[in-house]
Amino acid sequence: MATRTAVIHLFHGVEELDAVGPWDVLAHWTQRHPEDGWRVLTASSSGEEVAAAKGLRMRPDGVLAEHPAPDLFLEPGGRGSRPLCADREHLGYVRGAAASGALMTSVCTGSLVYAAAGILRGRPATTHHLAYGELAAQDASVVVRSGERWVDDGDVVTSAGVSAGIDMALYLVGRLAGAERALEVQRAIQYDPAPPVWG
Amino acid sequence: MATRTAVIHLFHGVEELDAVGPWDVLAHWTQRHPEDGWRVLTASSSGEEVAAAKGLRMRPDGVLAEHPAPDLFLEPGGRGSRPLCADREHLGYVRGAAASGALMTSVCTGSLVYAAAGILRGRPATTHHLAYGELAAQDASVVVRSGERWVDDGDVVTSAGVSAGIDMALYLVGRLAGAERALEVQRAIQYDPAPPVWG
Numbered sequence: 001m002a003t004r005t006a007v008i009h010l011f012h013g014v015e016e017l018d019a020v021g022p023w024d025v026l027a028h029w030t031q032r033h034p035e036d037g038w039r040v041l042t043a044s045s046s047g048e049e050v051a052a053a054k055g056l057r058m059r060p061d062g063v064l065a066e067h068p069a070p071d072l073f074l075e076p077g078g079r080g081s082r083p084l085c086a087d088r089e090h091l092g093y094v095r096g097a098a099a100s101g102a103l104m105t106s107v108c109t110g111s112l113v114y115a116a117a118g119i120l121r122g123r124p125a126t127t128h129h130l131a132y133g134e135l136a137a138q139d140a141s142v143v144v145r146s147g148e149r150w151v152d153d154g155d156v157v158t159s160a161g162v163s164a165g166i167d168m169a170l171y172l173v174g175r176l177a178g179a180e181r182a183l184e185v186q187r188a189i190q191y192d193p194a195p196p197v198w199g
Numbered sequence: 200m201a202t203r204t205a206v207i208h209l210f211h212g213v214e215e216l217d218a219v220g221p222w223d224v225l226a227h228w229t230q231r232h233p234e235d236g237w238r239v240l241t242a243s244s245s246g247e248e249v250a251a252a253k254g255l256r257m258r259p260d261g262v263l264a265e266h267p268a269p270d271l272f273l274e275p276g277g278r279g280s281r282p283l284c285a286d287r288e289h290l291g292y293v294r295g296a297a298a299s300g301a302l303m304t305s306v307c308t309g310s311l312v313y314a315a316a317g318i319l320r321g322r323p324a325t326t327h328h329l330a331y332g333e334l335a336a337q338d339a340s341v342v343v344r345s346g347e348r349w350v351d352d353g354d355v356v357t358s359a360g361v362s363a364g365i366d367m368a369l370y371l372v373g374r375l376a377g378a379e380r381a382l383e384v385q386r387a388i389q390y391d392p393a394p395p396v397w398g
Contacts, residue, residue, distance in 0.1 A: 017223040017388060020255065024216040024361070027253035042255065049258065054226035056219065056241065059248065059256040108389075129389055149393045161389030162223070166362065171395045179397035186394055189216060190307075190328055190360030193392035194348045195385055196370040198378035 002030070002039035006072035009110075010044045010060045013080020016052045017162050018107040022074055025169035028185045029177065036177050043067060045090065053078040064093055069100035072172070076165065077108025077128060085116035085138065094119065104156045105172065107165030111158040115139040119156065126151045128161030166191065201229070201238035205271035208309075209243045209259045212279020215251045216361050217306040221273055224368035227384045228376065235376050242266060244289065252277040263292055268299035271371070275364065276307025276327060284315035284337060293318065303355045304371065306364030310357040314338040318355065325350045327360030365390065 008023055019042070026040040044050055047063040075081075075094070084090050094117040098104050106114055111127045114120050115138035124143040127135045132144050145151045150159040150168035152175070159168035170191070174182035207222055218241070225239040243249055246262040274280075274293070283289050293316040297303050305313055310326045313319050314337035323342040326334045331343050344350045349358040349367035351374070358367035369390070373381035 015223070016219050016226075020215050020219040023255060024214070024253060027215075027255075031253060054223065054230060055260075056222060056226075057258040059258065061254075129386075149391075161387075163365065163388050163390045163392060167392060167394050174395055174397060182395065183397060187328075188360075189362050191362045191392070191394055192348075193362060193366060193390070193394075195366050195390055195392075196373055196381065198373060198382060 002034065003037045004039070004071040005067060006030070006038060006040040006074065007064070007067050007070040008040065008042045008074045009064065009076065010042050010050045010058055011080045011084060012050050013078050013083070014050060014052050014076050015078030015108060015162055016054055016056050018076035018078055018110070018165050019052075021163065021166040022076075022107060022169035024189060025166060025173060025185055028188055029173045029181055032184070033177070033181060036181070038071075038176070053080065068093070068096055070097060070102050072103040072105060073097045075104075075106040075110035075113050077106070077110045077112075077161070081109040081112050084113045091117040098155070101155070105168065106158045107168065108159070108161045109134070111135060112138050114156065114158070115142055123153050123156060124151050125153065125156065125158040126160050127158065130161075201233065202236045203238070203270040204266060205229070205237060205239040205273065206263070206266050206269040207239065207241045207273045208263065208275065209241050209249045209257055210279050210283060211249050212277050212282070213249060213251050213275050214277030214307060214361055215253055215255050217275035217277055217309070217364050218251075218257075220362060220365040221275075221306060221368035223388060224365060224372060224384055227387055228372045228380055231383070232376070232380060235380070237270075237375070252279065267292070267295055269296060269301050271302040271304060272296045274303075274305040274309035274312050276305070276309045276311075276360070280308040280311050283312045290316040297354070300354070304367065305357045306367065307358070307360045308333070310334060311337050313355065313357070314341055322352050322355060323350050324352070324355065324357040325359050326357065329360075
């Protein structure tokens with residue numbers, strides 16, 4: 001039985017791939033290896049269906065408040081991140097999860113929400129390459145690490161934009177369960193990316 | 200106004216990333232550049248919510264039969280592909296879309312469905328690296344191209360497993376709208392993948 005829970009936040013305006021890339025990676029691991037003791041689920045503030053940034057509609061597994069102290073929390077980005085930066089209830093959730101000892105992870109502009117919640121104070125972090133300034137504007141003490149795919153600062157791991165969430169999620173599987181597991185997932189999703197090269 | 204329609208098939212057991220990777224790429228392009236005249240939407244056989252392979256629930260934009268002659272059709276893979284290979288109604292849809300001149304594209308085991316529909320007869324194609332044998336078993340005349348991220352055979356473009364759909368979708372944007380557009384999307388989703396390297 002799963003004794004540790006990873007929660008991926010779904011919200012209106014979440015960037016589809018920010019959430020679904022890590023979902024596919026983490027769910028592959030937890031479902032193939034229940035003996036590792038982890039499960040991953042999606043949750044939104046209300047539990048209702050969300051309309052993502054490009055219009056895809058996804059229905060979460062549950063309600064955030066039902067999981068106040070997850071073992072891992074993942075905040076994806078997307079244009080819906082900006083309202084979240086001013087959402088006192090959600091910022092309270094983030095602070096509570098961090099205070100409870102959750103491994104706090106983010107993709108893309110999800111780190112803006114963490115900065116707004118005050119959990120990146122004086123710490124290294126990254127975000128989408130077009131949002132470095134926004135991250136600094138949320139909290140000038142954040143040490144913005146441009147040009148990295150993900151930044152591991154112990155109990156907070158932030159990644160760069162959109163597809164970088166896949167890289168970070170593979171890294172998290174390796175950190176939590178070992179390189180063998182991460183390589184198994186990487187092979188399963190055939191992640192030897194080769195984007196087209198345009199002459 | 201959009202004059203050309205790309206349809207991404209959602210079905211029970213669809214691999215989440217097979218569908219959402221290309222969705223994010225294609226939707227980014229079509230929504231930022233409506234002047235290119237394309238739109239992208241998701242559709243399922245019934246129009247109802249689907250439970251994807253790892254449990255994510257997604258609600259499609261519409262019903263496949265409402266789009267019998269899309270300009271581009273994308274068949275993702277996942278364990279739900281296998282029932283589709285024996286689904287006479289869906290195979291009829293695939294044959295009809297191909298006959299109408301749609302650009303037929305697939306990710307992962309989506310190509311098994313194309314083989315079952317008979318549209319890969321004697322043609323080069325690829326699939327997930329663990330499904331080469333299954334592809335040949337559906338149609339022994341398919342020229343299985345192992346080790347390629349995607350195979351462009353004119354009106355049929357097939358990709359390798361899961362994350363290869365992102366590479367193929369970027370290629371499709373380039374083919375349909377030019378390298379500039381594809382590069383713009385690639386930058387937006389920050390697709391300079393760097394999976395962790397395990398010692």
